[in-house]
Amino acid sequence: MLLAVRVRxxxxxxxxxxxxxNRRVFLRSGITLAxxxxxxxxGNRVQTRGTVDLRLEARQDWIEVGGRxxxxxxxxxxxPGPVIEAYPGDEVKIALLNRLPETTNLHxxxxxxxxxxxxxxxxxxxxxxxxxxxxxxxxxxxPAGTFWYHPHVHGSAARQVSRGLAGVFIVxxxxxxxxxxxxxxxxxxxxxxxxxxxxxEPLEPGIMEKISGREGRLITVSGRVSPRINIQSGGWIRxxxxxxxxxxxxxxxxxxxxxxxxxTDGGFLTQPAIQNEILLAxxxxxxxxxxxxxxxxxxxxxxxxxNRGSMGMGxxxxxxxxxxVSLATLQYEGQAEFSWNLPSKLADIDPLPRAxxxxxxxxxxxxxxxxxxxxxxxxxxxxxxxxxLGAIEDWEFLNPTGMDHPMHIxxxxxxxxxxxxxxxxxxxxxxxxxxxxxxxxRTMFRDFEGISMYHCHILDHExxxxxxALEIKRRIS
Ligand code: C2O
Ligand code: CU
Ligand code: CU
Numbered sequence: 001m002l003l004a005v006r007v008r009x010x011x012x013x014x015x016x017x018x019x020x021x022n023r024r025v026f027l028r029s030g031i032t033l034a035x036x037x038x039x040x041x042x043g044n045r046v047q048t049r050g051t052v053d054l055r056l057e058a059r060q061d062w063i064e065v066g067g068r069x070x071x072x073x074x075x076x077x078x079x080p081g082p083v084i085e086a087y088p089g090d091e092v093k094i095a096l097l098n099r100l101p102e103t104t105n106l107h108x109x110x111x112x113x114x115x116x117x118x119x120x121x122x123x124x125x126x127x128x129x130x131x132x133x134x135x136x137x138x139x140x141x142x143p144a145g146t147f148w149y150h151p152h153v154h155g156s157a158a159r160q161v162s163r164g165l166a167g168v169f170i171v172x173x174x175x176x177x178x179x180x181x182x183x184x185x186x187x188x189x190x191x192x193x194x195x196x197x198x199x200x201e202p203l204e205p206g207i208m209e210k211i212s213g214r215e216g217r218l219i220t221v222s223g224r225v226s227p228r229i230n231i232q233s234g235g236w237i238r239x240x241x242x243x244x245x246x247x248x249x250x251x252x253x254x255x256x257x258x259x260x261x262x263x264t265d266g267g268f269l270t271q272p273a274i275q276n277e278i279l280l281a282x283x284x285x286x287x288x289x290x291x292x293x294x295x296x297x298x299x300x301x302x303x304x305x306x307n308r309g310s311m312g313m314g315x316x317x318x319x320x321x322x323x324x325v326s327l328a329t330l331q332y333e334g335q336a337e338f339s340w341n342l343p344s345k346l347a348d349i350d351p352l353p354r355a356x357x358x359x360x361x362x363x364x365x366x367x368x369x370x371x372x373x374x375x376x377x378x379x380x381x382x383x384x385x386x387x388x389l390g391a392i393e394d395w396e397f398l399n400p401t402g403m404d405h406p407m408h409i410x411x412x413x414x415x416x417x418x419x420x421x422x423x424x425x426x427x428x429x430x431x432x433x434x435x436x437x438x439x440x441x442r443t444m445f446r447d448f449e450g451i452s453m454y455h456c457h458i459l460d461h462e463x464x465x466x467x468x469a470l471e472i473k474r475r476i477s
Pocket of ligand 2: 107108109110408409410
């Protein structure tokens with residue numbers, strides 16, 4: 001029954017050109033660490049200009065998740081899919097082989113790469129048994145951060161992602177080599193939820209559940225239920241957390257430990273921010289450090305109850321999580337040789353200057369059965385928004401509905417706007433727009449012409465029409 005077909009994953013890195021000195025990074029962080037930590041960082045040089053070349057086979061298979069077997073969808077037999085690592089300037093070639101019983105494709109969530117051709121083009125379709133060769137080059141100034149890939153066929157996105165098709169795409173940069181960052185062991189936590197029947201068949205939700213946004217009762221972190229994460233007394237660890245669930249919003253807390261947030265969706269913050277709680281909507285990522293400064297023991301990373309609302313009265317609401325669920329256990333083990341503080345300064349990010357265009361997007365539902373943006377449900381044959389390459393725009397998402405909608409824009413990241421209209425210098429590509437409220441973001445359409453998408457990342461909402469097309473064009477003079 002278990003057809004565990006192992007596909008060889010080939011990641012070929014061209015190592016001809018190496019980044020030869022870390023000195024600049026060290027000087028900026030002001031060499032205060034023990035020399036061993038510095039040596040460790042030096043042993044791990046960042047390469048520039050390499051090639052990431054791999055084959056991703058999407059297939060339906062019996063896969064173990066969280067101690068159960070499910071007839072799920074996986075990339076290369078793994079849930080989540082393989083972690084892809086690249087550097088700014090790298091060429092990325094991915095052959096997607098579709099062995100699913102349905103048409104699929106790939107989207108590179110958050111990457112600033114073309115949305116046309118065989119790059120991050122969600123209009124491409126890969127029918128069963130066919131292969132498509134994706135290929136793009138990461139801009140040499142691409143921010144270092146945690147991105148991800150998943151299928152994006154309109155109408156099937158929620159099913160395919162919730163059956164397991166999601167993987168992390170890390171872009172590493174010089175900033176990852178700050179000794180205070182690199183000195184910490186790093187883990188990637190992919191949050192997914194599955195709904196399986198007693199035989200392990202995934203349950204296909206009814207229309208009411210789709211309207212709410214499907215949630216699975218089996219919550220896994222990188223394919224496991226409450227895995228252990230080790231931390232040394234006095235040391236640090238780094239966690240890149242990705243919400244790859246199709247609808248579930250995680251309100252996270254760690255017993256007795258604050259999160260030292262160093263990055264959001266699209267890269268590093270300008271400085272670490274201490275937070276006791278993190279709300280992570282579908283599509284969002286957070287990059288945090290934790291310090292082992294509590295008495296040795298076990299501490300839970302918890303997902304606390306969160307109400308994301310419902311579309312109206314008399315609706316079968318979502319299964320509300322009533323109590324805290326343990327996502328992972330932080331376990332103290334050993335003693336760190338060195339102890340250090342985080343740098344007070346991380347990335348250089350300028351707030352985007354004043355926008356020349358301001359737009360409003362009204363989120364809604366039609367007859368309670370489909371979802372819309374500015375009154376329209378998605379159509380492949382229509383461009384909803386036309387913008388000029390190089391323009392800076394303010395986009396305001398207004399949500400009069402009774403339900404939260406995490407809004408996401410492809411290709412170009414954005415900065416959140418404060419009430420006074422100024423931009424917060426941090427790159428995001430997905431933002432939670434809570435029920436009966438609004439959120440404004442500022443974006444700049446850089447480098448790439450073409451059609452890309454913006455949509456709600458509750459993938460059932462996207463499939464039911466809460467998506468629209470943006471066309472970016474050079475101004476015709
Ligand atoms: Cu992660 Cu258009 O999506
Ligand atoms: Cu995306
Ligand atoms: Cu939504």
